[in-house]
Amino acid sequence: MRRLLALLALAAGPVLVLGVLFVLPVTGMVSEGFFVDGSFAPGAVLEVLARPRVHRVAWFTVWSSGAATLLAVVLGLPAAYVLHRLALPGRAAVRAALLVPFVLPTVVVGVAFRQLLGEGGPLGFLDLDGTPVAIICGLVFFNLAVVIRTVGVAWESLDPRPGQAAAALGASPSQVLRTVTLPALRPAIVGAATIVFLFCATAFGIVLTLGGVRYSTVETEIYLLTTTVFDLQAAAALSVLQIVVVVALLALAARLRATPDPTAHRTVTPVRAVRRGDAPAVVATLVVLVAMLLPILTLVLGSLTVGDGWGLANYRALTTTGDNQALLVPVTAALVTSLRTAVDATWMALLVGVSVALIVTRRSHSVAERRVRSTLDGFFMLPLGVSAVTLGFGFLITLDQPPLDLRDSPLLVPMAQALVALPLVVRTLAPVLGGIDDRQRQAAASLGASPLRTLVTVDLPVVWKPMLAASGFAFAASLGEFGATSFLARDDSPTLPVVIFRLIGHPGEMNYGMALAASVVLAAATTLVMLAVERLRVPGVGALA
Amino acid sequence: MLQLTDVTVRYGDTVAVDDVTLDLAAGQVLAVLGPSGCGKSTLLRAVAGLEPLTSGSIGCDGADLAGVPTHKRGFALMFQDGQLFAHLTVARNVAYALKLRRTPSARVAARVRELLELVGLSGYDDRLPGTLSGGERQRVALARALAVEPRLILLDEPLSALDATLRERLAGDLREILHAAGTTALLVTHDHEEAFALADRLAVMRDGRVVQSGAIDEVWRAPVDEETALFLGYARVLRGTAAASVLAAAGLPAAPAVAVRRSALVVDEAGEVAATVESARVTPEQVRLKVVADGLGAIDAVAPLGTRVSPGDAVRLSVDVTRLAVLPIRPPA
Incomplete structure (x- = not known):
């Protein structure tokens, strides 16, 4: 009982933070739809859900996300194998490079694909610009890293001996893959697919930049309904729909994740030399790599194109406010804002994330305690799937009166971004902390170490590197965050993604060039952070899902 | 039936197996005994086709095995902790190799029943590996290995993960089962008791080389040098x-x-x-x-x-x- 109370006391801080900054805004946004003139009117919401356009939007969300998920898994599996199991020169660098798209600002991905597929682009002849195919390509590009990372890490720590036993019993390599390896990887694959589906279904920047108004997902529809049509009821109805689906998916993912096999033990299998049988996987990986490189390359080349020649004019223009006064502040000022915001968001996400990770991974002594811990675990994952647009709009309508008037606070945007980054931080740290044998802590305690001292001497030495990595993730996620920020950033202090989106939408040739150049700058910044993160990775743990 | 001739396996500069020549007649159980790191597991993996030879040759029934992949050698491999397929039931684990050979399902069911009876696990068909004890897992692993009557069964410290009492009991059973099935077996272990419990012939390995081999009682009675004597107990x-x-x-x-x-x-x-x-x-x-x-x-x-x-x-x-x-x-x- 005392342990349970202590646990609840420890959890109070993070729960309060998430309560005020997440639950309050989201419920505020939702109740906006359910209450008309102060009275409860659910009928209007049901009416919204019956609209043909809503059906179309929901169906498009489901099938485009499903197709993108399937494609990401199919393309990601061979790459996960090649990059995590084979001794290839430079695979560490390739792995780091493959992570970049995941943290690339969604707006940048959108811009890069428009540049690639649009009129005059290298793949313009395919006539895919503005089609669902373009959106799906963008989503796959963005999420492939999740599959490669999650499945690759699981593959790395897979004991090779059951496969060898199967081979000795007469199973050919493809039979071993089908009957032993893939079933063993199933939790990782399903976990990755769930997360990817979640990311696709709530994708905002990519769909908004690639789909325009013709193709809308639930997420962009919420945005359009709140900002252009001002139909808050419809937006709230869609938010509720989204939250229900997301919670169901997260619960499913948690169930699938929580089936550890007591006989399987975690090893880090040494990589092996490439054999002839690996050729198909290696070729598939190369194709994937080239396909991933193409949009980025087009983006960089586009940013260096001035008129019919080459030059740095687009970059020089970043100190201006663009043609036709597209912006209120120069792009360089937005970059400074972005970096400062990211620093604030990072420390906030880390502060909350570390305490959450500690709380949810400590060993439970009773059933009640375990229930509390797993409930908390699920609760802190919620921001992963709840629409950033809902969150941003909820901030605006609930945190606008004393004592919580944060509208003019410079911390408003960082707080929203920290919430979006929180699940990443927890998912990076929790597996590492959970992997520490609890008997080490017991041994330390029996030798006379206080709980604090145990934390410093047992947990900290293991977790400090992943903590740096988590900061990197949080920083990168914050740099690229667009959904919530687009609502919350004030016009005179926008972040870089917001500026890029505004530049694309504003007429003027220079503006588009500037958008490309700003995208490259933003991509470069996130890449640098991710390269640092990859150096700090602990093999075998610290997946995203 | 199994001939190893001048087998050498190198990893870069380290020689894991150094010029090993061994013979194993059909129906015999040969134990390769040596301290950990002596190269015995590498030797086993080389026989299984999991480790390429640097030089020398491995032959089976007169045919050279060079270039024959693991799954076409017709051997079976049993690890110290069983390495059952965790997602399959006991019956499906045992039936694994039979299914690969597209055996009719009635035959599979009969053979599984027969094998589970042989290893003393009748009625365990629908259990998952995670619910079995260490000894039970080893028995299932043995049944799985014996299912298609392999030419040769390769045992990697099959008993060393078990506690003393269980080890003794299972060793007796294992020996009986191997002899009853007439299976040829190659066993590697660091534990001389395990070797004595199971094998007819013994090869003592040290630093990648076989220092002595012969019938188990001969080796026991006349160890070739001091280290071998101490290692034999x-x-x-x-x-x-x-x-x-x-x-x-x-x-x-x-x-x-x-x-x-x-x-x-x-x-x-x-x-x-x-x-x-x-x-x-x-x-x-x-x-x-x-x-x-x-x-x-x-x-x-x-x-x-x-x-x-x-x-x-x-x-x-x-x-x-x-x-x-x-x-x-x-x-x-």
């Missing part, structure tokens, strides 16, 4: 005058070195060696003594249960000739 090696006096007491011709077991010296009133008891400890089989013997110094000895001796007592010891081994003279290095 001899307590110590006596040299010079100590060796001479022990051999004389046993009525054997003098030799420069002799390996003795702990039980080579037995308290016996008619014995030829005089000694003083230092300490005594009762075990279920005998009384174990530490004594200081004339001409031998401090050494182990045993007495039959019920013998009353206490520290300081003077005793006489006889030498049990079956519990010592004369070591051949090592050629000068």
Whole structure:
């Protein structure tokens, strides 16, 4: 009982933070739809859900996300194998490079694909610009890293001996893959697919930049309904729909994740030399790599194109406010804002994330305690799937009166971004902390170490590197965050993604060039952070899902 | 049926298996015994086709196995912790190889029943590996390996993950099952008890080389050098005058070195060696003594249960000739 109370006391801080900054805004946004003139009117919401356009939007969300998920898994599996199991020169660098798209600002991905597929682009002849195919390509590009990372890490720590036993019993390599390896990887694959589906279904920047108004997902529809049509009821109805689906998916993912096999033990299998049988996987990986490189390359080349020649004019223009006064502040000022915001968001996400990770991974002594811990675990994952647009709009309508008037606070945007980054931080740290044998802590305690001292001497030495990595993730996620920020950033202090989106939408040739150049700058910044993160990775743990 | 000729496996500069030549006749069980890191597991993996040879050849029934991939060798491999397929039930684990060969399902069911009975696990069909004890997992692994009557079964320390009682019981069963099925087996282990429990023939391996091989009792009776003797379970090696006096007491011709077991010296009133008891400890089989013997110094000895001796007592010891081994003279290095 005392342990349970202590646990609840420890959890109070993070729960309060998430309560005020997440639950309050989201419920505020939702109740906006359910209450008309102060009275409860659910009928209007049901009416919204019956609209043909809503059906179309929901169906498009489901099938485009499903197709993108399937494609990401199919393309990601061979790459996960090649990059995590084979001794290839430079695979560490390739792995780091493959992570970049995941943290690339969604707006940048959108811009890069428009540049690639649009009129005059290298793949313009395919006539895919503005089609669902373009959106799906963008989503796959963005999420492939999740599959490669999650499945690759699981593959790395897979004991090779059951496969060898199967081979000795007469199973050919493809039979071993089908009957032993893939079933063993199933939790990782399903976990990755769930997360990817979640990311696709709530994708905002990519769909908004690639789909325009013709193709809308639930997420962009919420945005359009709140900002252009001002139909808050419809937006709230869609938010509720989204939250229900997301919670169901997260619960499913948690169930699938929580089936550890007591006989399987975690090893880090040494990589092996490439054999002839690996050729198909290696070729598939190369194709994937080239396909991933193409949009980025087009983006960089586009940013260096001035008129019919080459030059740095687009970059020089970043100190201006663009043609036709597209912006209120120069792009360089937005970059400074972005970096400062990211620093604030990072420390906030880390502060909350570390305490959450500690709380949810400590060993439970009773059933009640375990229930509390797993409930908390699920609760802190919620921001992963709840629409950033809902969150941003909820901030605006609930945190606008004393004592919580944060509208003019410079911390408003960082707080929203920290919430979006929180699940990443927890998912990076929790597996590492959970992997520490609890008997080490017991041994330390029996030798006379206080709980604090145990934390410093047992947990900290293991977790400090992943903590740096988590900061990197949080920083990168914050740099690229667009959904919530687009609502919350004030016009005179926008972040870089917001500026890029505004530049694309504003007429003027220079503006588009500037958008490309700003995208490259933003991509470069996130890449640098991710390269640092990859150096700090602990093999075998610290997946995203 | 299995011939290893000058087999060498190198990892970069390290030689894991160095010029090993071994022969294994059909129906025999050969144990490769050696300390950890001696290359025995690499040798096993090379036979399984999981490790490419640097030089030499492995042949089976007269056919060279070079270039034959693991799954076409017709062997079976059993690891120390079973390595069952965690997502399949016991019955499906056992049926795995049968299914690969597209055996009709009625035959599969019959064979699975037969095998589970053989390993003493009837009725375990629908259990998942995670719910089994270590010994049960090993039995399932054995049934799985035997399912398609492999030409050769490769055992990687099959019993070492089990506790002592279980190990002894399963060792007896395993030996019976292997003999009943007439299976040829190659076993690698660091535990001489495991080797003695299962094998007919023994090869002692050290630093990648086979230092001695032969029928298990021959190797046991005549270890080739001191390290081998100690590894086989001899307590110590006596040299010079100590060796001479022990051999004389046993009525054997003098030799420069002799390996003795702990039980080579037995308290016996008619014995030829005089000694003083230092300490005594009762075990279920005998009384174990530490004594200081004339001409031998401090050494182990045993007495039959019920013998009353206490520290300081003077005793006489006889030498049990079956519990010592004369070591051949090592050629000068």
